[in-house]
Amino acid sequence: MIAVDIHSNDELRDLYRELIVDHARSPRHFGKLSDATHTAEGINPLCGDKLRLFVRLGDDNVISAVKFEGSGCAISIASASLLTELVTEMTVDEALVYFTAVTRRLTDPDKSNDNDEAIDLGKLRALDGVREFPSRVKCAILAWHALNSAIHGQSATVSTE
Amino acid sequence: MTQAQTKEMPTLANCRRDFPALCQEVNEHSLVYLDSAASAQQPASVIDSVTHYQCHDHANVHRGVHTLSHRATDAYECARDKIQSFINAESRSEIVLTSGATESINLVAQSFCRPQLKAGDKILITHLEHHSNIVPWQIVCEQSGAELVVAPINDSGELDVDAFGTLLTDDVCLIAIAHVSNALGTINPVRDIIANARSRNIPVLLDGAQGIPHMQIDVQELGCDFYAFSGHKMFGPTGVGVLYGREALLDSMPPYQGGGDMILEVSFSGTTFNELPYKFEAGTPNISGVIGLGAAVDYLRSVGMSNIEKHEQKLLEYMTAELKEIDGIRLIGTAVDKASVQSFNVDDIHPHDLGTILDHQGVAIRTGHHCAMPVMEFFGVPGTARASLALYNNTDDIDRLTEAIIKARQIFA
Numbered sequence: 373m374i375a376v377d378i379h380s381n382d383e384l385r386d387l388y389r390e391l392i393v394d395h396a397r398s399p400r401h402f403g404k405l406s407d408a409t410h411t412a413e414g415i416n417p418l419c420g421d422k423l424r425l426f427v428r429l430g431d432d433n434v435i436s437a438v439k440f441e442g443s444g445c446a447i448s449i450a451s452a453s454l455l456t457e458l459v460t461e462m463t464v465d466e467a468l469v470y471f472t473a474v475t476r477r478l479t480d481p482d483k484s485n486d487n488d489e490a491i492d493l494g495k496l497r498a499l500d501g502v503r504e505f506p507s508r509v510k511c512a513i514l515a516w517h518a519l520n521s522a523i524h525g526q527s528a529t530v531s532t533e
Numbered sequence: 534m535t536q537a538q539t540k541e542m543p544t545l546a547n548c549r550r551d552f553p554a555l556c557q558e559v560n561e562h563s564l565v566y567l568d569s570a571a572s573a574q575q576p577a578s579v580i581d582s583v584t585h586y587q588c589h590d591h592a593n594v595h596r597g598v599h600t601l602s603h604r605a606t607d608a609y610e611c612a613r614d615k616i617q618s619f620i621n622a623e624s625r626s627e628i629v630l631t632s633g634a635t636e637s638i639n640l641v642a643q644s645f646c647r648p649q650l651k652a653g654d655k656i657l658i659t660h661l662e663h664h665s666n667i668v669p670w671q672i673v674c675e676q677s678g679a680e681l682v683v684a685p686i687n688d689s690g691e692l693d694v695d696a697f698g699t700l701l702t703d704d705v706c707l708i709a710i711a712h713v714s715n716a717l718g719t720i721n722p723v724r725d726i727i728a729n730a731r732s733r734n735i736p737v738l739l740d741g742a743q744g745i746p747h748m749q750i751d752v753q754e755l756g757c758d759f760y761a762f763s764g765h766k767m768f769g770p771t772g773v774g775v776l777y778g779r780e781a782l783l784d785s786m787p788p789y790q791g792g793g794d795m796i797l798e799v800s801f802s803g804t805t806f807n808e809l810p811y812k813f814e815a816g817t818p819n820i821s822g823v824i825g826l827g828a829a830v831d832y833l834r835s836v837g838m839s840n841i842e843k844h845e846q847k848l849l850e851y852m853t854a855e856l857k858e859i860d861g862i863r864l865i866g867t868a869v870d871k872a873s874v875q876s877f878n879v880d881d882i883h884p885h886d887l888g889t890i891l892d893h894q895g896v897a898i899r900t901g902h903h904c905a906m907p908v909m910e911f912f913g914v915p916g917t918a919r920a921s922l923a924l925y926n927n928t929d930d931i932d933r934l935t936e937a938i939i940k941a942r943q944i945f946a
Contacts, residue, residue: 384893388886388944397881419885420902420915443915445883446945505889 387501387508388446396446401456405439410525413442414518416510421448425455425518433464435523440515447499447508452515454495464523470496471520475513478502545844548836549925551576562895565930570715570743570874570921571899573768575829582828583770583821593817595794609820612827613810619830620760621751622777626809629776629783630823634742635665637761637776638709640813641738642669644786645759645778646707652678655705659697659721660686660911661714664904666740670709679706686911690717690866694725701729708737712744712760716905716919717866718849718874720744727756736782742766746923747845747872749838752777764822768923769829773822776813783809790815841924845873848922852931859938865912873922876903879938882945884916890941891918896934 405411405426413424421444428437438456443449459467473489474496481503502512549555554574557564566574586608592601594609617625631637646656656670660683667681674681682705684697692710701708708730713720723739730737738759744750745762752760759782764773778786788795788806792815797805806812833841852875856862861880879887888900901916902909909916920934 384890384944387889393945418901421885445885447886508885508889511885 383504389498391498392450395450395453399449399453401439403439403441405437410522412518412522414514416514419445421514423452423515423518425522427522435459435462445511447511448514451512455515471516474516478509478512545840552925553577559895560893565896565933567920568897568899569923572765573923575768576832578832579825579828583825586821586824594820605820608824612823615827615830616775621753624780627777627780629810629813630818631774631776632772633763633774634761637774638665639669640776640789641759642673644789646673650677650679654679655682657682657700657705657708659684659692659710661717661908662711663715666709689868690719691868692721705735711740713872715743716876716903716908718871719868720870720872748842758782764826767829769826770822773819773826788812792816845922849873851928855931855935865917876917876919878917884918887918887941891937894937896937
């Protein structure tokens with residue numbers, strides 16, 4: 373067997389952090405939400421990632437439950453799983469602030485803008501590694517676009533292409 | 534042959550250095566290019582031929598009386614002759630220059646099939662086809678009411694020959710099959726299929742996009758009616774390809790597209806079409822691409838297709854054995870008769886994660902559905918990783934591949 377030094381490659385380790393691998397392996401809130409009020413599908417045609425996000429929204433505009441199903445790479449699944457953990461019990465406006473912040477952070481090459489973030493991204497910072505892998509950014513923001521689409525009541529499938 | 538000439542002949546041992554793109558570092562590692570089945574790299578001779586044409590000889594073909602137009606026409610038509618000779622077509626009229634295998638297949642669907650298909654007719658393909666050998670037939674079936682019949686494959690990714698025979702009924706108007714599967718590497722038993730089809734007067738189209746880079750193609754010996762292939766899979770430029778068609782069939786077919794160059798005489802009362810193959814080459818063609826393809830043919834002939842085939846078969850054997858040693862690997866496409874292409878999945882690692890990790894180590898593979906979604910569905914996977922070998926690969930490349938896969942397993946351990 374060939375010996376491989378797995379610590380020599382920090383960028384890769386940064387992309388596939390333990391938290392990401394854990395959420396990819398055991399995604400939280402995975403499955404259908406039978407009493408969802410909003411739903412949207414996200415497709416990444418390049419990778420074949422395909423997620424459906426289910427949202428239950430109350431009259432008070434609070435997201436009382438979020439679930440997702442589908443298949444995809446570790447980055448897209450982990451990102452969706454982290455999303456469900458975070459936005460549950462948030463108001464729609466709060467969730468949209470995170471949508472804007474996450475997509476800005478992952479698609480903006482200028483890291484100096486990170487300091488302007490009004491909110492604490494917390495665990496979502498685990499996705500930062502994708503910034504070094506432009507071809508994978510779409511995977512990381514797929515679920516977030518699906519969330520945005522779902523709560524705006526757009527039934528059409530979202531594509532990251 | 535002089536000694537100087539001998540020295541310049543590329544051999545498999547040193548041909549890697551003929552390919553400028555291979556001599557670079559990617560992500561701080563020397564590049565290992567294992568994605569030739571998607572698009573092969575080009576030797577310097579191809580790049581130089583295109584540059585020379587652009588710098589000195591560019592003009593429109595078949596039109597002008599001036600010197601550059603003559604040069605461009607000569608170079609363009611000379612490439613056609615090279616291609617004719619390379620695949621041993623009987624006549625240069627049988628070499629239609631297209632934008633690629635996809636256009637070649639669409640041309641046959643619309644120009645050969647569509648005028649004759651009627652409701653109840655059938656087109657027979659197989660389960661292992663690339664989308665470009667599925668969708669054009671779906672379109673023409675939709676237009677005509679004909680039926681697209683799909684012959685099954687087995688768990689090794691081989692055509693089920695018995696089932697194919699059963700499906701080959703007299704109402705089949707055309708058989709369209711891959712010579713070599715792009716996703717699985719399977720070499721289809723095309724000789725038997727063609728013999729059977731010919732005895733029943735059923736025409737056969739071979740999608741040769743993945744066949745032509747790996748083996749000597751002799752269309753007369755194969756006996757196929759159409760052979761479609763792309764330049765960029767055989768070390769030529771993108772955007773250029775070939776449709777070989779038997780002259781009698783091409784002659785009987787109406788033009789695929791109308792425009793300049795495909796006519797003899799145009800008036801508002803009617804148009805006389807040009808002779809073969811120009812009848813199928815409307816508009817200004819990809820002149821530099823065709824010239825580059827001619828140079829690619831020269832290069833392949835100088836190395837020798839039988840040498841290439843032997844080299845790749847040895848490498849494939851090595852790669853298969855090495856990959857099998859890796860725990861958690863599942864090889865997809867294990868036909869007995871294969872070209873140097875191997876699809877695989879590792880543990881439950883998504884192919885795109887594998888692709889990213891390998892790329893980070895300078896190893897370029899293809900990941901995804903390989904434009905063969907029905908094949909992925911058959912094997913119950915969303916996609917695969919695929920390593921494809923060409924004449925410039927060696928055993929070091931394969932060692933780098935296996936090392937990189939082992940590292941991916943450690944990241945996901």
